[in-house]
Amino acid sequence: MLSIFKKKKIPPQSEKQLIELSKADSRYFAPIYEKYYEQIFRFVYKRMNGLDEANDITSQVFLKTLINLKKYKHTGAPFVSWVYRIALNEVNQYYRDKKKKRTINIKDIDVKSIAVDVDVFYNFELQDKMIATLNELDDLKVLLLELRYFEKRSFKEIASILNITESNAKVKVYRLLEELKKKLT
C-alpha cells in the first residue's frame, strides 16, 4: 500500500530510460530538457522574428513533447528528431494563428554555399535574386533549404526530421537545386 505514496528512485542511465521514466513522472524529463533546450531554441529562433516569440514557442514545444510522450515509440531515429517535428508544427501553427508572414533568416555565407552547389557565380546581385526566388518557393522547399543550407544538416538528419527516407530527402534537395539554378541564372 505504501508504494502508492513512495515512488522508487532508480538512477537512470540512458536517454531511452529517461524517456520511459518521464512517461510516468515528468520530473525525469529535466535532463532531456537541459540537453536539447539550446538546439530547439535556435531551431525555432531561425524561423521567428524575435527572441520572446522564440522563447514562448520553445516552451510550448517542450510542453507538447511532455504531453505526447506516452505516444512516442522508439523507431531507431534520434529522439530529438521527434522534438524537431513538434517544433516545426508549433512554428507553423503560430503563423497560421497570427496570420503573419513567415520569417526566414539567411546569411551571406549560406547564399554562397547555395551558389556553389547550383554552379552560379556569387555576387551582391545574387543575394537579391535569392531573396526574390525564396519568395516564390512554397513552405516545404523553403524548409528544405533551411535545413540543408542555413542549418547545415546532413541528409540523414533532414530525413528523420521530415519523417521521410534519406534517398527521398536527397531527391527533393537535388530537384530544388535544379529549380534554383533555373531561377538564378
Add this chain to the structure above:
Amino acid sequence: MSEENKYKINVNRQEPSNEELKKFKNFNKVISKHRSITKRPAYKRKRTYFLLLIILLLTYLIFLSEKETLKEEKGLPQTEQTPKIK
C-alpha cells in the same frame, strides 16, 4: 519588403548568445503547466480510493467498539455508581 512578398527575410541577423538563452531556460514553468493540464481528477486517483477505504475501515471499527461498549453496559450489574433504570 513589399506587400507582395510571401516571407519576411532577414539577412545576417545576430544569433543570441548562450547567456541570453540561459535566461529563457525554465523547466519548472514547463512542468507546472504540464501538471495543470494533465492533473488527474480525484476519482481517477488510487490515493482517493485508499483514503476512502481507510475512512470506511475506521468507521466500521468505531461502530464495532460502540456496539461492544453498549453490550458491556447492558450486561453489567447495577452498582451504586450506575443510575437505576426505572
